[in-house]
Amino acid sequence: MSRERLYLFDTTLRDGAQTRGVDFSVEDKRAIAIALDKIGVDYVEGGWPGANPTDTAFFADPPALKRATFTAFGMTRRPGRSADNDPGLAGLTGTAAPAICIVGKSWDFQVKVALDIPLHENVEIIGDSIAHLAAKGREAMLDAEHFFDGYKANPAYAMECIRAAWAAGAKWVVLCDTNGGTLPHEVERIVADVADAVPGIRLGIHAHNDTENAVANSLAAIRSGARQVQGTLNGLGERCGNANLVSLIGTLCLKPDFAERFETGITQDGLRHLTQTSRLLDEILNRSPNRHAAYVGQAAFAHKGGLHVSAVLKDPRTYEHVPPESVGNERHVLISDQAGKSNILARLHDVGIDLDPKDPRVDRLLETVKEREYLGYSYDGADASFELMARRVLGQIPDYFFVESFKVLVERRYNARRELVTVSEAIVRTQVDGNKLLSVGEGNGPVNALDAALRQDLGKYQRYIEDLELVDFKVRILQLGNAAAVSGPASVDRWQAGTGAVTRVLIENADGQGNRWFTVGVSPNIVEASFQALTDAIVYKLYRDGAPAGTGPAE
Ligand SMILES: CC(=O)SCCNC(=O)CCNC(=O)[C@H](O)C(C)(C)COP(=O)(O)OP(=O)(O)OC[C@H]1O[C@@H](n2cnc3c(N)ncnc32)[C@H](O)[C@@H]1OP(=O)(O)O
Numbered sequence: 001m002s003r004e005r006l007y008l009f010d011t012t013l014r015d016g017a018q019t020r021g022v023d024f025s026v027e028d029k030r031a032i033a034i035a036l037d038k039i040g041v042d043y044v045e046g047g048w049p050g051a052n053p054t055d056t057a058f059f060a061d062p063p064a065l066k067r068a069t070f071t072a073f074g075m076t077r078r079p080g081r082s083a084d085n086d087p088g089l090a091g092l093t094g095t096a097a098p099a100i101c102i103v104g105k106s107w108d109f110q111v112k113v114a115l116d117i118p119l120h121e122n123v124e125i126i127g128d129s130i131a132h133l134a135a136k137g138r139e140a141m142l143d144a145e146h147f148f149d150g151y152k153a154n155p156a157y158a159m160e161c162i163r164a165a166w167a168a169g170a171k172w173v174v175l176c177d178t179n180g181g182t183l184p185h186e187v188e189r190i191v192a193d194v195a196d197a198v199p200g201i202r203l204g205i206h207a208h209n210d211t212e213n214a215v216a217n218s219l220a221a222i223r224s225g226a227r228q229v230q231g232t233l234n235g236l237g238e239r240c241g242n243a244n245l246v247s248l249i250g251t252l253c254l255k256p257d258f259a260e261r262f263e264t265g266i267t268q269d270g271l272r273h274l275t276q277t278s279r280l281l282d283e284i285l286n287r288s289p290n291r292h293a294a295y296v297g298q299a300a301f302a303h304k305g306g307l308h309v310s311a312v313l314k315d316p317r318t319y320e321h322v323p324p325e326s327v328g329n330e331r332h333v334l335i336s337d338q339a340g341k342s343n344i345l346a347r348l349h350d351v352g353i354d355l356d357p358k359d360p361r362v363d364r365l366l367e368t369v370k371e372r373e374y375l376g377y378s379y380d381g382a383d384a385s386f387e388l389m390a391r392r393v394l395g396q397i398p399d400y401f402f403v404e405s406f407k408v409l410v411e412r413r414y415n416a417r418r419e420l421v422t423v424s425e426a427i428v429r430t431q432v433d434g435n436k437l438l439s440v441g442e443g444n445g446p447v448n449a450l451d452a453a454l455r456q457d458l459g460k461y462q463r464y465i466e467d468l469e470l471v472d473f474k475v476r477i478l479q480l481g482n483a484a485a486v487s488g489p490a491s492v493d494r495w496q497a498g499t500g501a502v503t504r505v506l507i508e509n510a511d512g513q514g515n516r517w518f519t520v521g522v523s524p525n526i527v528e529a530s531f532q533a534l535t536d537a538i539v540y541k542l543y544r545d546g547a548p549a550g551t552g553p554a555e
């Protein structure tokens with residue numbers, strides 16, 4: 001059975017640019033447009049030429065797209081002007097964009113309040129504007145703003161608006177849930193009514209996420225006859241955002257009810273790049289990806305509960321709705337106090353340690369993890385510290401170096417230019433093969449100074465850590481109730497009374513070969529917690545790079 005074509009329209013660069021805190025440069029827009037084109041999106045709406053210098057410059061030198069239709073966005077002609085004399089429309093037709101999407105009002109209330117013109121005039125404006133674009137040879141589309149609210153308030157008028165666009169030559173009439181308050185059952189009914197009332201009309205859906213239903217509303221519209229679906233990468237957009245195109249692509253391509261009925265432009269390879277495309281956007285916006293994003297989040301295929309892990313190891317379909325690799329994501333098995341033996345075994349396997357489930361060391365490891373999590377450690381995000389902890393229990397981590405003591409000073413003073421500065425200095429005394437070393441490091445904060453001192457001189461290990469870099473540092477204050485506070489590495493396993501806050505430090509490290517790893521430290525003292533995470537980072541690198549063992553501290 002042949003499938004119907006469903007068109008995907010991306011508005012990341014237009015509605016997504018209306019997100020609070022998002023400000024794309026021309027080069028950002030180009031990179032995103034090319035990534036969308038690569039995965040097989042049909043339309044890339046680049047912005048509103050004429051509205052701001054970035055969009056004007058972007059349209060003046062459009063990206064070379066292979067598959068997608070580059071689309072300009074604007075609004076219908078202004079009241080009191082002819083379409084031929086409207087500067088806004090001229091700005092759109094002055095670009096080379098083969099498709100132009102204009103927003104027009106379809107809610108009588110909006111026409112009265114926002115435009116302040118008679119209802120019939122707005123209908124004429126829509127018709128004229130679309131006819132003008134079509135006459136210029138462009139693929140004209142109407143974004144029927146507030147269509148669902150308009151239809152609920154005055155269905156006859158809302159229909160009159162979209163009939164005008166269709167009759168004037170619109171290739172698509174996109175029904176917008178502009179305020180995002182419409183629910184899926186309403187969308188399903190209203191889109192079906194419209195499709196029945198105007199046979200042959202090509203409908204699109206543009207849903208906002210104000211009730212967290214934008215994706216559901218888009219799917220409902222498709223079920224009722226919409227054949228173009230608009231959305232944005234990672235759900236960017238005005239207020240609560242738009243329908244998340246990433247989630248929509250996953251569902252449309254992988255769920256049989258849609259995938260068997262509709263063909264999209266998304267290629268197999270494009271689908272496998274979905275995770276990468278979603279993360280590229282976050283990278284460009286310089287923000288952390290949402291770990292819990294459907295399909296593409298780091299946690300989307302992360303298994304934590306013992307029952308889950310045990311079953312996933314037998315067959316991943318027990319707790320996964322689609323295979324992670326189908327969208328370019330991967331499976332993670334997390335270690336935590338929810339863990340059973342299966343988690344530990346799976347995680348050990350990941351780091352190259354295969355133990356028999358009956359091996360008593362597995363129980364010891366499980367106990368150690370649970371105790372340490374109780375103290376405030378978290379291995380969910382700190383793979384390297386997990387591996388070190390496991391290998392230490394198994395006696396596989398040699399003594400490399402020994403830190404006798406460290407001291408950190410923070411000084412706030414006026415410098416020679418009478419500027420107020422805060423400087424930090426750290427002094428670390430270490431031993432390598434019985435040789436005593438003293439290093440001093442300076443930094444813009446105590447952790448930075450400690451990191452500099454630790455890595456300044458590690459004797460024969462120095463060459464292994466030359467390219468080590470601290471790339472991210474996160475601090476979390478934990479209230480452990482009646483659990484213990486810990487005071488240092490030697491006392492980590494010693495329980496203490498008290499209810500003090502404990503600091504958990506998570507450090508991301510990188511080296512010159514492109515490896516990245518996370519380590520964790522816990523203490524009531526932030527510097528001590530950082531010290532643990534920093535030393536774990538160094539030990540992990542020494543172990544992984546096969547550095548020779550040391551002889552331990554001198555007596
Ligand atoms: C639902 C949506 O998200 S649509 C996209 C919204 N996106 C944006 O607004 C971002 C880009 N916008 C802009 O940069 C500016 O608003 C511009 C350049 C387009 C217009 O700027 P200005 O001319 O200063 O107008 P301003 O933004 O203050 O007000 C909008 C005007 O457009 C009119 N207008 C609103 N919708 C329409 C429409 N569909 N057709 C014609 N005119 C419209 C309003 O009545 C108002 O007119 P008024 O100034 O006579 O009261």
Ligand SMILES: CC(=O)C(=O)O
Pocket residue numbers: 015103143144145146176177178179206208
């Ligand atoms: C056009 C648009 O962005 C909206 O109506 O929400």
